[in-house]
Amino acid sequence: MSISIKRMAQDLKLAVSTVSKALRDSHEISEETKRMVLDYARKVNYIPNPYAGSLTNRTTKNIAVVLPEVADTFFSNAINGIDSVAQARGYHVMVYLTHEQHLREMSILRELRSGRVDGVLISVAAGDGRDISVFNVLCDELPLIFFDRVCEGVNAAQVLTDDFESAYHATRHLLLKGCSEPVLIAPAGELSIIHSRKKGFAAALAEHGIRWDERFFYRCADDQDGSLHSVTALFERHPRVDGVVASVEKVAMQVYAVARERNIVIPRDLKVIAFSNLQIASLLDPPLSTIEQPAFEMGRVAATLLFDALIKKRDVRNERIIIPSVLRERASTAETYI
Amino acid sequence: MSISIKRMAQDLKLAVSTVSKALRDSHEISEETKRMVLDYARKVNYIPNPYAGSLTNRTTKNIAVVLPEVADTFFSNAINGIDSVAQARGYHVMVYLTHEQHLREMSILRELRSGRVDGVLISVAAGDGRDISVFNVLCDELPLIFFDRVCEGVNAAQVLTDDFESAYHATRHLLLKGCSEPVLIAPAGELSIIHSRKKGFAAALAEHGIRWDERFFYRCADDQDGSLHSVTALFERHPRVDGVVASVEKVAMQVYAVARERNIVIPRDLKVIAFSNLQIASLLDPPLSTIEQPAFEMGRVAATLLFDALIKKRDVRNERIIIPSVLRERASTAETYI
DNA sequence: GTGAAAGCGCTAACAT
DNA sequence: ATGTTAGCGCTTTCAC
Numbered sequence: 001m002s003i004s005i006k007r008m009a010q011d012l013k014l015a016v017s018t019v020s021k022a023l024r025d026s027h028e029i030s031e032e033t034k035r036m037v038l039d040y041a042r043k044v045n046y047i048p049n050p051y052a053g054s055l056t057n058r059t060t061k062n063i064a065v066v067l068p069e070v071a072d073t074f075f076s077n078a079i080n081g082i083d084s085v086a087q088a089r090g091y092h093v094m095v096y097l098t099h100e101q102h103l104r105e106m107s108i109l110r111e112l113r114s115g116r117v118d119g120v121l122i123s124v125a126a127g128d129g130r131d132i133s134v135f136n137v138l139c140d141e142l143p144l145i146f147f148d149r150v151c152e153g154v155n156a157a158q159v160l161t162d163d164f165e166s167a168y169h170a171t172r173h174l175l176l177k178g179c180s181e182p183v184l185i186a187p188a189g190e191l192s193i194i195h196s197r198k199k200g201f202a203a204a205l206a207e208h209g210i211r212w213d214e215r216f217f218y219r220c221a222d223d224q225d226g227s228l229h230s231v232t233a234l235f236e237r238h239p240r241v242d243g244v245v246a247s248v249e250k251v252a253m254q255v256y257a258v259a260r261e262r263n264i265v266i267p268r269d270l271k272v273i274a275f276s277n278l279q280i281a282s283l284l285d286p287p288l289s290t291i292e293q294p295a296f297e298m299g300r301v302a303a304t305l306l307f308d309a310l311i312k313k314r315d316v317r318n319e320r321i322i323i324p325s326v327l328r329e330r331a332s333t334a335e336t337y338i
Numbered sequence: 339m340s341i342s343i344k345r346m347a348q349d350l351k352l353a354v355s356t357v358s359k360a361l362r363d364s365h366e367i368s369e370e371t372k373r374m375v376l377d378y379a380r381k382v383n384y385i386p387n388p389y390a391g392s393l394t395n396r397t398t399k400n401i402a403v404v405l406p407e408v409a410d411t412f413f414s415n416a417i418n419g420i421d422s423v424a425q426a427r428g429y430h431v432m433v434y435l436t437h438e439q440h441l442r443e444m445s446i447l448r449e450l451r452s453g454r455v456d457g458v459l460i461s462v463a464a465g466d467g468r469d470i471s472v473f474n475v476l477c478d479e480l481p482l483i484f485f486d487r488v489c490e491g492v493n494a495a496q497v498l499t500d501d502f503e504s505a506y507h508a509t510r511h512l513l514l515k516g517c518s519e520p521v522l523i524a525p526a527g528e529l530s531i532i533h534s535r536k537k538g539f540a541a542a543l544a545e546h547g548i549r550w551d552e553r554f555f556y557r558c559a560d561d562q563d564g565s566l567h568s569v570t571a572l573f574e575r576h577p578r579v580d581g582v583v584a585s586v587e588k589v590a591m592q593v594y595a596v597a598r599e600r601n602i603v604i605p606r607d608l609k610v611i612a613f614s615n616l617q618i619a620s621l622l623d624p625p626l627s628t629i630e631q632p633a634f635e636m637g638r639v640a641a642t643l644l645f646d647a648l649i650k651k652r653d654v655r656n657e658r659i660i661i662p663s664v665l666r667e668r669a670s671t672a673e674t675y676i
Numbered sequence: 677g678t679g680a681a682a683g684c685g686c687t688a689a690c691a692t
Numbered sequence: 693a694t695g696t697t698a699g700c701g702c703t704t705t706c707a708c
Contacts, residue, residue: 001396002452002453015678015679016679016701016703017679017702017703048701048702049700050454051392051398051454051701052684052702055387055389055393055701056702056704057684058684070408071415071418076410077409079433080435087435092434095433096430096431097418097421111385113339113385115339115388116430141339256621257620280594280616284623285624342684352694354695355686355694356693356695358687359693359694371694387684389685391685391686391687393700394688394699453701678707679706679707680706681706681707683702684701684702684703684704686699688697688699689698689699690695691696692696
C-alpha cells in the first residue's frame with residue numbers, strides 16, 4: 001500500500017486536514033502549500049485509499065454489472081460499452097455472473113446492498129416465480145438500471161431493444177421466404193424479452209392468417225447438452241417445421257448442429273434466423289441470418305444513464321430507452337425453389 | 339444503506355464491540371447474547387459495510403482481473419473459470435479492459451496499488467517497449483498472478499498453456515497435410531505467447547528441412563479493419579502461401595473472409611488452423627481446425643493460486659503451471675488430392 | 677490560511 | 693462475558 005495522508009502531513013509538518021484540502025485543491029489553501037503538497041505527493045507516489053473516503057462520502061466509484069453469463073457476444077459487447085464509459089469517468093466495474101440462476105442473482109443483489117458499489121447495471125436471469133421485492137429494495141438504496149432483460153414492475157430505468165418489432169420482422173421474413181411452419185425457440189424461464197418476441201412472432205403469423213398455437217413456441221433447456229437434446233426432440237416431434245427463429249445465439253448453433261446431423265439442409269429444408277451478435281455469422285455454413293442487437297450501444301447508454309444518476313444526481317428511474325436491432329439477411333433464410 | 343453496528347448496539351443496549359464480536363461468533367460472547375444479536379441483525383437486515391473493516395484488516399475481498407478484451411472466447415471463458423472460484427470463496431471480481439494498449443494497462447495497474455483490491459490476475463496487453471517496473475512495484479504490494487500472456491522477469495506466478503508445443507504440433511499438422519509454404523500470423527506487439535509459438539512454428543519447419551525465414555512470420559494490425567487489410571496484403575504479396583497458423587481467433591476469421599473474397603478455397607488452396615476456443619468452430623464453412631486452449635481451467639487455476647496466496651498466505655510466486663492445449667483437427671486442414 | 681477534533685463503520689487491544 | 697478506547701485513512705466542521 002502506498003503512503004498515507006497522515007504520513008505526508010508529518011513529513012511536511014502540516015496538519016492532516018491541510019494536506020487533505022491541498023490535495024483536493026481547496027480554495028482555502030495557499031497556492032504555495034498546495035504546490036508543496038502536490039509535489040511531495042507525486043514524489044512519494046501517493047495514491048489515496050478509495051475506501052477510506054468512501055466511509056464519509058458513501059461513494060466507492062465502483063459499479064456492479066450483473067449478467068447471466070459472459071461467454072455470449074451480446075453480453076461481452078455490452079460489457080465493452082459499459083467499460084468504455086466507466087473508464088472515462090474513473091469508475092471501476094465489478095462483474096457478477098448469475099449463470100441464469102435467479103437464486104444466485106438474488107443473493108448477489110442482496111450482497112450489493114452492503115455499500116460495495118454505488119450503482120448497478122443488470123440484465124436479469126431467466127427464472128420463474130421470481131421475487132420482485134429484491135429489486136425494489138435494492139433500487140430504493142442505489143441507482144439501478146436494467147438493460148436488455150428488464151423486470152417489469154420495478155421503478156428503475158430500462159435500456160432495451162425493440163424485441164417485439166425484431167421478432168415480428170424476423171418471422172415475417174421467414175414467412176415471405178416460404179416457410180409455412182415456423183417455430184420460435186427460446187430457453188426456459190420467464191423473461192421479458194422472450195415475452196415480447198413471442199408477441200412479435202405471433203403478430204407476424206396472424207398477419208399471414210396463421211392462428212396462434214402453443215406448438216409454435218418451443219422452449220429448450222438452458223444448458224449446452226440440454227438444449228441440444230431439446231432441439232433434437234423438436235425435430236423428432238415436429239418434422240414438418242421449416243423455419244426457426246432462435247431467441248439466443250446458442251440455440252441457433254444447436255439447430256445448425258442438429259440439422260447437420262440429421263441431414264436437414266439449411267435453407268432448403270429449414271430456414272434459420274437468430275437473435276445474435278456473432279461477428280462471424282457470415283462465415284458459418286450457411287451464413288446465418290441474424291437480428292443483431294446493439295449490444296455495445298445498449299451497454300454504453302445504460303452506463304451513461306447510471307452515471308447521470310450517480311454524478312449529476314439526475315432521477316432517471318422513469319427513463320425507458322429503446323435502441324433498435326438490425327436484421328441482417330444471409331443465406332440461412334434464402335428462398336429456395338424446388 | 340443498511341443499518342450500522344453502532345445503531346444495533348444502541349437498540350440492544352450493548353457495546354459496539356460486543357455486537358461486533360457476537361456477529362463474528364466470538365467465543366468470548368455468551369450464546370444468549372449471540373443469538374439475540376444475530377436475531378436482531380437478521381430482523382433489521384443488517385449487512386456489514388465491507389470497506390469499513392477493510393481499513394483495519396486491509397482486505398477488501400475484491401480482486402482485479404486485467405484483460406486485453408472480453409469479446410474473445412478465450413477471455414470470456416477464463417472469466418468464467420475465475421468467477422467460479424471467486425464466488426465460492428466470497429470474493430468479488432473487478433474487470434479491467436486494456437484494449438491491448440499497454441499505456442492504459444500501466445495506468446490501471448498504478449491505480450490498483452490504492453488498496454481497491456486484494457490481488458490481481460492479469461493477462462498482459464501486447465506492447466513494445468513495455469516497462470516491467472510497474473509489475474514489479476505492484477507485485478511487491480499484493481499477490482499478482484499472470485495467466486496466459488505472462489511477462490517474464492517479474493517475480494509472480496504464471497499459469498500458461500504449452501504454446502511452444504501447440505504451435506509445433508499445429509505446424510507439423512499443416513506440413514503433414516501437404517503444406518509447403520505455411521505462415522504464422524500474429525497480431526503486432528511483443529507478447530510472451532507469440533514468442534513461444536514462433537519458436538514452436540520454427541521447430542516444426544526445421545524438422546521438415548525448411549530453414550527459418552522472417553517471411554514465414556507475419557504480423558497483422560490489431561484492430562478489426564487493420565487486420566483485414568493486413569491479411570489481404572499478405573495474400574497479395576505472397577500468393578504461394580498455402581497454410582496459416584492463426585495466433586488468435588479473430589485473425590482466423592479474417593483469413594476466412596479474405597479467402598472467400600478472393601476465391602481461395604479452404605482447405606484445397608489454403609489450410610488454416612487457429613488458436614481458438616470458438617465453440618462453433620465446427621459449424622464454420624469449412625469447419626475450422628483449432629488449438630483449443632483450456633481457458634476455463636486456466637482461469638480457475640490462476641484464481642485458485644491467487645486465493646491460496648490471499649487466504650492461506652502461501653507464497654506462490656515461483657509457481658509456473660502449464661496446462662496443455664488440445665489440437666482439434668477439422669476440415670480446414672484436410673488433406674486434398676489434386 | 678492552517679490546524680484540532682470529530683466521525684464514517686468497523687475491529688482489536690485492553691480493561692473491567 | 694461485556695465495555696472502553698483507540699485507530700484504520702480520509703473528510704469535514706469549526707476554531708484559531
